[in-house]
Amino acid sequence: MRDASFDDFVGAHVRDLMNTAYLLSCDESEAEDLVQECLLRVARRWRRVQAMDLPSAYARRILVNLVIDGRRAQTRRRQELRRSGPTSPEADLAELDMVDVRSESAVDAIPERAMLLDALRRLSSRQRAVIVLRYFHDLSEAETARLLGCGVGTVKASGARGLERLRDIVAPQRALSPGGSSQLQPGRTE
């Protein structure tokens, strides 16, 4: 038997979770896997999660941690692979993960979106998490810090560095891209 309350939760929040996962991972397939893993973890503790004030915030926290932990694990695998060479099946898997994968989709068809996606990819996972939580979910610095399990100062610093990096990446590309829209164009106050 399916738990109707959990089904309702999934139905109500899957879109939001997928959006978050997509912006955090910059890849549709990876986002789907991340959300699936996130929902599996929520399901395991559903009785306790259900009793929380904001189950969706708990799910979002799991998702963000999955992304950050996943990047760390990937880095570790890369280091191990460099040390040992690709001789085992696990190393083969790690080898695949080392390849920069960019899915081609409708998103890439619009240059401005592709540019932003590309810029987001170049941020560190924590910087990207702060950017997405602050500017997509409109969380305050304190809420973002609570969700990430770090201090407000770290959120401020990561956010500022992330924004600066985004500007550095996007501005030169915009200069080379004729006729682009004004998304993320810095310094043009009315």
Next chain:
Amino acid sequence: MNETVEQSLRVALADLAASRPTNADARLCARDYLPRRRRRPGWPLAGAAATLLATGAATAAVLLSSTAPEAFAGWTAVPAAATPSALRTATALCNAMNPPSGRLTGKPVLTEARGKFVAEIYVNRSTGWDHVCISDGVWGDSSTSVGSGQAALMIRAAPGLDQLGMPDEGSGFADGFPGAAAKYKGQQPSWSSQLTAAQRAAMASSAQHWAGLAGRNVRSVTFDFDQGVTVNATVQNGWYFAWWPGPALPNTIQVTTSNGTSINSPVPGTAAFNNTCPNRTLSSRSKCGAFVTGERPSAIRRQQAWRRAHPHRTASRPRQG
């Protein structure tokens, strides 16, 4: 100035999220997430099991006719619960044969006993590998088999509630090779490469095992062979598993769900199955009998990446370990 940039970023992120294809949302809603609870069979089920056990000898006789019968004496077509001590012995024997990367650690996701034989499936969540261990519990001259793959978790599409995932199939026993477990201890990564072609062929025909993911509503899985012979799979914790002596493959697979529905499904790898699923592309998730085919999005992504990185080796990409 910063406020303008931040506002632009808000608009751009919202636009990016809105442009995301939403096919995945429906797929995610349809999946089965809630953990299963272990259920002890009640008396009616135990009675049914006893009846099936009585026919087990005949089943074994048919399946064993094509292989060395003494090696699998006592094997039963209906699984029973394995004792903790038998499980510990089997784990130790299989670990002696496994390379370090395949060590069985933690708790198995599935265990069963068929006569003196104990089988276990272990899952390594960090690598995505599942390891199958089957053993008769005798050191040295043991009928011990180890198999591993990552298809069930890392490559195959996850099954729906009433479905089975495509199986990780395996074959072969160390049976008939006295001292196999001791002889190959510590040799890695593939001790089977030490065998001659004739030995490998003999092992491949000695027994078959099938393991895969099962949807939460799946209650039982039965493999149907010639002459009305059936082998019951163990269904536990979202996995199904069965093994049988000999090289035979089942003709059909019956899946019964919690609402009593029974699906008679063709067997993956056979012509009947391929006719049911003529268009099994990488991204398809069509229903084929009781099975869900297709691959996980992440597996497709890895494959595409691998092909781009190794254009000259595309044809030889290993699908599973």
